[in-house]
Amino acid sequence: MTENRAVQQKSVRRHRVAAAACVAAALVAVGVVGARSATADGAARNAAHPAPVAAPPTATATATAQSAATAQPATTATGLGSAALVQSEDQVRQGLDPVGATVALTGRQGLSACSGEETMHDLTKGRATAYASVTWTFATEGLLIESAASAPTGPVATTWEQQLVALVQSCQNEPAGHWYYGAAHTLTAAGGTAHWYPSYNGDGAASGGVAVLRSGTRVALVELTGPAASVEGLTTAALKRLAP
Numbered sequence: 716m717t718e719n720r721a722v723q724q725k726s727v728r729r730h731r732v733a734a735a736a737c738v739a740a741a742l743v744a745v746g747v748v749g750a751r752s753a754t755a756d757g758a759a760r761n762a763a764h765p766a767p768v769a770a771p772p773t774a775t776a777t778a779t780a781q782s783a784a785t786a787q788p789a790t791t792a793t794g795l796g797s798a799a800l801v802q803s804e805d806q807v808r809q810g811l812d813p814v815g816a817t818v819a820l821t822g823r824q825g826l827s828a829c830s831g832e833e834t835m836h837d838l839t840k841g842r843a844t845a846y847a848s849v850t851w852t853f854a855t856e857g858l859l860i861e862s863a864a865s866a867p868t869g870p871v872a873t874t875w876e877q878q879l880v881a882l883v884q885s886c887q888n889e890p891a892g893h894w895y896y897g898a899a900h901t902l903t904a905a906g907g908t909a910h911w912y913p914s915y916n917g918d919g920a921a922s923g924g925v926a927v928l929r930s931g932t933r934v935a936l937v938e939l940t941g942p943a944a945s946v947e948g949l950t951t952a953a954l955k956r957l958a959p
Contacts, residue, residue: 794959795845795865796820801937803851805952809944812854822846824862826879827925827938828914829886829896835862835936838878842867857923857941859949863957866932875934879927880910883936892917896925904951905958906930911950914940926950930957 803813822836822843835846843864851859866872889895897913907930916922923939924946937953939946 795847795863795933797847797849799863799933799957800847800849800861800935801851801859801949801953801956805949805956806851806859806944808952809948811859811942811944813851813859814854816849816851818847818849820845820847822848822862822864824848824850824860826862826936827860827883828894828940829925830882833882835864838882839864839866839875842871853942855942857939859937859939861935861937861953863928863933863935866934869932872929872932872934876927876929879934879936883910883912883925883927887912894922900947902947902951902954905955907954907958909950909954911946913946914938924950926953928954928957930954931959933957933959 797818800818803816806813822839822841823834825831826833826835826838835843835848844867845865846863848862849860853859864875866875883896884899887896887898894914894916897915899910899912902909902911907928909926909928911924911926913924914922921943923941923944925936925938926946926949928935928937928950935953935957937950939949
């Protein structure tokens with residue numbers, strides 16, 4: 716019975732993948748693009764991962780490429796906002812071609828491919844003093860997502876970091892033919908610490924990666940799907956942005 720249930724769960728995940736691919740394609744087709752500092756909520760994943768939970772429409776706003784010069788970064792009262800998330804120039808330095816972004820401060824974007832529909836708000840049980848998330852789209856296939864939260868205390872941030880690491884590590888061992896995360900790597904930058912993992916598709920080829928970040932009382936999860944780029948370089952840039 717346990718084995719049958721696992722197979723059913725994998726089947727559900729693959730159906731979600733197909734739905735996410737359609738949503739992502741539609742977003743690019745209608746031109747959901749953003750400023751260097753993004754201003755709307757994440758709404759889709761690529762064909763390799765499940766779709767995130769969309770934030771309430773009233774909590775988001777969309778900035779177009781035409782308004783990029785005047786758009787202001789979204790920021791919470793505690794200072795955690797779009798400026799603390801990975802930016803377009805960080806990605807360009809790693810050979811990526813970002814064309815748009817959506818950001819929200821609700822914590823309700825899907826965390827990662829491995830988390831399914833779980834969000835940062837779910838993981839923190841709504842206890843964060845602030846949330847921020849972004850989904851970046853590219854000129855070609857693939858996505859980059861980031862979800863961050865500010866903890867009320869250092870010990871609480873440590874607990875959330877450990878929960879995020881455990882979530883990622885739960886997808887290091889997958890059946891043959893499934894995507895999976897590789898071995899962990901640790902780095903430090905701007906006084907923070909990150910654990911990053913390469914991602915491999917069903918054929919065993921490298922395909923992006925995921926990282927868990929911690930800087931002071933802030934924690935975040937960043938995932939790149941599809942494009943070939945330096946996951947370590949992106950993780951370093953994201954960790955520097957996250958620093959209070």
